[in-house]
Amino acid sequence: MHDRKARRFFRRWRPFGKAWDIWSIVTLISFAFLALFVVYPLLSLLxxxxxxxxxxxxxxxxxxxxxxxxxxxxxxxxxxxxxxxxxxxxxxxxxxxxxxxxxxxxxxxxxxxxxxxxxxxxxxxxxxxxxxxxxxxxxxxxxxxxxxxxxxxxxxxxxxxxxxxxxxxxxxxxxxxxxxxxxxxxxxxxxxxxxxxxxxxxxxxxxxxxxxxxxxxxxxxxxxxxxxxxxxxxxxxxxxxxxxxxxxxxxxxxxxxxxxxxxxxxxxxxxxxxxxxxxxxxxxxxxxxxxxxxxxxxxxxxxxxxxxxxxxxxxxxxxxxxxxxxxxxxxxxxRKGPVFHRGFSLDSYVQIGYKVQKAITNTFSFSLAAMVVIIVMGVAVSYVLVRRASRITAFLDGLIMVPYIIPGTVLGISLIIVYNKPPLILTGTWIILVIAYVVRKISYTVRSSVGILQQLDRSVEEASISLGVPPLKTFVKTTARLMIPGVMSGAIISWVAVINELSTSIVLYHGATATISVSIYSEVFSSNYGTGAALATILSACTILSLLAANWLSKGSKTVI
The missing domain is CATH 1.10.3720.10 (MetI-like)
Structure with missing residues (x-):
């Protein structure tokens, strides 16, 4: 009885003035994610x-x-x-x-x-x-x-x-x-x-x-x-x-x-x-x-x-x-200890190989996990913002931009206040870092995806649907493929921001979840400038390569980042 009532409710409910479909679910999931990891933590902080x-x-x-x-x-x-x-x-x-x-x-x-x-x-x-x-x-x-x-x-x-x-x-x-x-x-x-x-x-x-x-x-x-x-x-x-x-x-x-x-x-x-x-x-x-x-x-x-x-x-x-x-x-x-000497060597790089190797692994694994979520969620949300524009989606757009103006330390403290006790304990885990990176940096990908999607004519999707291809399959097979240059250029900017993030990481990291940026900060404070310089060089090299990739991917497309 209750199952039939629930099914009848969802069939009748039209949150956007249209029939219930996959994009309604995407919107609800997006609101739920932002409510859990942006609105609720900030209200709890207040x-x-x-x-x-x-x-x-x-x-x-x-x-x-x-x-x-x-x-x-x-x-x-x-x-x-x-x-x-x-x-x-x-x-x-x-x-x-x-x-x-x-x-x-x-x-x-x-x-x-x-x-x-x-x-x-x-x-x-x-x-x-x-x-x-x-x-x-x-x-x-x-x-x-x-x-x-x-x-x-x-x-x-x-x-x-x-x-x-x-x-x-x-x-x-x-x-x-x-x-x-x-x-x-x-x-x-x-x-x-x-x-x-x-x-x-x-x-x-x-x-x-x-x-x-x-x-x-x-x-x-x-x-x-x-x-x-x-x-x-x-x-x-x-x-x-x-x-x-x-x-x-x-x-x-x-x-x-x-x-x-x-x-x-x-x-x-x-x-x-x-x-x-x-x-x-x-x-x-x-x-x-x-x-x-x-x-x-x-x-x-x-x-x-x-x-x-x-x-x-x-x-x-x-x-x-x-x-x-x-x-x-x-x-x-x-160098010998914290003191530099004449000549060149790879001592600093050798030392980071056994001293902070875990931080390097953490940085790239956490960032890749965050990027998977950012790309999937960013593409889906941008489609809702452009193709299902309404007051509700405008509000969703505003919520996504809220973390952009909030300092990283504030977001980190707010997440710890909420998720350091049952029923959901995330403090000290790598999951809370990934969530913080997604919340803080998804706006870059959303903005670039919105920009490229606004350039795509609806007639391409309409033609595919008129030939009997389901809307979701049309999106995956046609629209998403056309969006790739804009999405990836914005995603790479998000990637660069994630691997360089310090303000949030310094609050949320645990000993085993330290990242490169946290390790640089720690090495500098302990006067290990050589190790800090080697780590910073790795980070700079990744940044430059990512920027070149973003420039190559964005050729021929006008992305809004």
Whole structure:
């Protein structure tokens, strides 16, 4: 009796105004997954921040955060570093984008590729590299001291801002250069014909036209800087920011303060969301649109000016790539313990073969497991978002993007709060790491899959179905195959982000589930720079190869990543 009622209910239920089918099930499974591993953990994190260690309802943690300088100073520090890093990233990325799109400098293709390569290296590896160069006993530090130039080290908030600016300016460059290429030249030409000087045209015509795109780039830089854990932890030396504070409250030597860690994490979520809404308000307050029919042509330069501006364009790119070159070079130096010596050897690589081999295996096995889920779920969800568009699927799209703006430490702490007790204990297992990677990085694949699917004409699917091929088989045999270039390019970006992930891994890993990024962090803190450099080189090599694969797969397709 009950079985018949259940079957009758599902036959009648039409959640999308259509008959119940496989895509309804996909949508429900997606909502269930996000509810279990995004909504429920974050709500539990928020609730947990209102209870003390004895389980009593209280606002003491928020009061302590607002009253004690040790806590609220970390929030001020986070905003200070994020705002300064964003400002300097704009000061580097915006002129570089304008120079490469408006003037005929040499090597634009190489410049574009090198900028992307500098972006793909994780910030904490950049921080580690700058320690080798500008640390207390760094190569450049010793050189400066030898010629009488006073320089302390890169440690402190200035060093954090420096690393962030060089790491994240490519976001500004990529966003702005794309926007500048679509600006209608007639507007700038009209302003020029009215006698407006070039600098004024830039600020009154060009910049307002690209403001929405520029604000999106600055938001991304701010979010990345605000959420990063590795760089402040390596370079801060006591300079507290919110991700570091949340982590230290969670793993305190005296047993940790989970309630205060939850409070700090909840405030980080509030701040990230507030910044997102502010950015959207600023970008939509004024609406500038152009036809894009007349694209601005690059201006020719004299031979001397071409050389000068080319050198100026490549200068910040060369500096931002210096950390990767330093890591690779250092990994081949001879060493005895933590001390480097003259000459080259493979000692560092030999040592990681028996010291942290498990971390390498973990990184690639966990990442591959996550990628299987990301690709399958990303393709299925993107089809629902595009082909079954509705308010429900729009809400699903929003939920998928929520982890994108949440710091990794926050997600890690929230998952531990929920899944460290019955009925489902995942803490300390590899499963919780894979789930966290899927939740954090699936948005790249979804966005690229949506982009490629929007280009595919529905008539191909309709023709297949009209010939009697079932919808699911049509999707697998036809649509999914056509989506492969866009899906794989986005999936490789997800792969790169997963293998480089530190903020989530550092919170969720157990001794046996350490990854390469966690091992690099541990080796640097224990002054084993050679081993750390070898591991970082492996990670950088995987990143570069993945980027080349993504570039090859995306040829001929316009993916949205």
């Amino acid at each position: 609730v947990n921040s209102f209870y003390d260690e004895a389980g009593k309802l209280t606002l003491d943690h928020y009061r302590d955060f607002m009253q004690l300088k040790y806590y609220y100073q970390a929030l001020f520090n986070s905003f200070k570093i994020s705002l300064l890093a964003t400002l300097f990233a704009v000061m580097i990325g915006l002129p570089l984008a304008y120079l490469s799109t408006r003037y005929a400098i040499r090597g634009k293709g190489a410049l574009h590729i090198l900028v992307i390569l500098s972006l793909m290296s994780p910030p904490f590896i950049g921080a580690y590299s700058w320690i080798l160069l500008l640390g207390n006993n760094g190569v450049v530090t010793r050189l400066l001291h030898s010629v009488g130039i006073p320089f302390t080290s890169i440690y402190g908030w200035q060093g954090i801002v420096f690393v962030f600016a060089l790491q994240f300016y490519p976001h500004i460059y990529l966003y702005v250069s794309g926007a500048l290429r679509t600006v209608d030249s007639s507007l700038e030409e009209a302003a020029e014909s009215l006698g407006m000087p070039a600098w004024r045209r830039l600020f009154t015509v060009t910049l307002p036209l690209i403001l929405p795109t520029l604000s999106a780039g600055t938001l991304l830089v701010f979010m990345e800087s605000f959420a990063d854990f590795g760089t402040p932890m390596l370079l801060g030396q006591g300079y507290k920011v919110m991700p570091v504070l949340a982590y230290e409250q969670f793993v305190n030597e005296m047993g940790g303060n989970l309630s205060m860690a939850s409070t700090v994490s909840a405030l980080m979520v509030v701040c990230s969301t507030a910044v997102l809404f502010i950015q959207r308000y600023v970008s939509t307050r004024r609406n500038y649109a152009t036809s894009g029919m007349r694209i601005v042509k690059t201006r020719p330069l004299s031979k001397g000016m071409t050389r000068l501006w080319t050198a100026i364009a490549f200068a910040p790119v060369a500096i931002s790539l210096l950390p990767q070159a330093t890591v690779i070079f250092t990994s081949f130096l001879k």
